[in-house]
Amino acid sequence: MKIIKFRERLGTAVPEIIGYDNFLKSLDDEIIYPVYLFCGGEKFFLTEAVIRLKGALLSEKESQWNYVELDAEKIDDKDLFSELIAVPFFGEKRILIIKNSQKYFGSESKASKKEGEVIEEYFDRINSSCTVVFIMDGKVDKRKKIYGKLLEKGAVVEFLPLKGKNLTKWIGDQFNAYGKKIEKTAREYLAAGFDDLELLKTEIQKIVLFCGEESSMVTLEQVKEAVSRTQSVNIFDIIDAVGNRNSSLAVELVREMLAAGESPVFILYMISKHLRTIFRVKSLLQDGYSEKQIVAKLQLHPYAFRKIMEQSKNFSMEDLKKILRLLLKIDLMLKTSSVNSKLLLEMGVVELCL
Incomplete structure (x- = not known):
């Protein structure tokens, strides 16, 4: 295992930010940096990356002693310093995970001057027995001195959400891992319906179990049936009802989903996302974009785009502006009122469909 102390030692220029795939490749090549900054919006890949790094450096037994997670918001400069210089216990390597590191690397940094100095000094004298992973939310402030110092000794890994063809390919790969193939329309249906990869992976597992060992090709019909069995009311049925301005059906489905324990905020978020997409599609059409250009620009799946195009006929631009407000x-x-949230959502859905 090669522990890289300086980026230049790789022999070639290393990009400032690498993606998840390149991170995995570096692990396969047994290249481990002493310090990482993990950032980006795809938490599923970030979690997988931590698991893979842990597996590359520590045995299961060593993990009990030499894998430490800290919250940057709950430690001071003294705690930080002692953890950074700590040596492994009953092992050769140690992993230190520091969550909420936007405190140090974000554009709205809340770190004390002393904390910043502790990290900068650590970068000057790396603890070779420890791999440190700073995990942050939000945007990295690349102007910070601390960011430049990290790049001299480590790597920034950005975990970007999968979209378009990359997402449908990932879905296909997941089914391949179970020894199955999946129809293109079925891949597009799943890609259009799930933003959360963790949830999507769970649904794929359910679909595989539903199809059984005899079925090697997963069809769109099987996917729809399997998904509907795992959830009596699908959020996408609600979205379609609102998109078709069918208030009675939309309210009925919302009530069922609320009764099943779903959050009103989540339901509203999904409805809002769909209606904002309809607004953007109509706006681009008015600006002279072709359907092909819109699909590429908004990174929509053909299945979702066809449905949005059909539903967009139910709204004028003035309707959509009022709806978004x-x-x-x-x-x-x-989020702020004491009014019954379920009743408020139902009344809002009725008004959206008028």
Whole structure:
């Protein structure tokens, strides 16, 4: 295992930010940096990366003693210093995970001057027995001195959400891992319906179990049936009802989903996301974009785009502007008002469909 102390020692220029795939490749090549900054919006890949790094450096027994997670918001400069210089216990390597590291690397840094100095000094005298992973939310401030110093000794790994063909390919790969193939329309259906990869992976496992060993090709019909069995009311049925301005069906489905324990805020978020997409599609059409250009620009799946195009006929641009203002109002009331949130959502859905 090669522990890289300086980026230049790789022999070639290393990009400032590498992606998840390149991170995995570096592990396969047995190249481990002494310090990482993990950032980006795809938490599923970030979690997988931590698991893979842990597996590359520590045995299961060693992990009990030499894998440490800290919250940057809950430690001071003294705690930080002692953890950075700590040596492994009953092992050769140690992994230190520091969550909420936007405190140090974010554009709205809240770190004390002393904490910044502790990290900068650590970068000057790396603890070779420890791999440190700073995990942050939000945007990295690349102007910071601390960021430049990290790049001299380590790597920044950005975990970007999968979209378009990359997402449908990932779905296909997941089914391949179970020895199955999946129809293109079925891949597009799943890609259009799930933003959360963790949830999507769970649904794929359920679909595989539903199809059984005899079925090697997963069809769209099987996917729809398997997904509907795992959830009596699908959020996408609600979205379609609102998109078709069918208020009675939309309210009925919302009530069922609320009764099943779903959050009003989540339901409103998904409805808002769909209606904002319809607004953007109509706006681009008015600006002269072709359907092919819109699909590429918004990174929509063909299955979702066809449905959005059909539903967009139910709204004028003026309708959508009023609806988007209403959605903001409902969202604010859900989060700040003492009014019954379920009743508020139902009334809002009725008004959206008028």
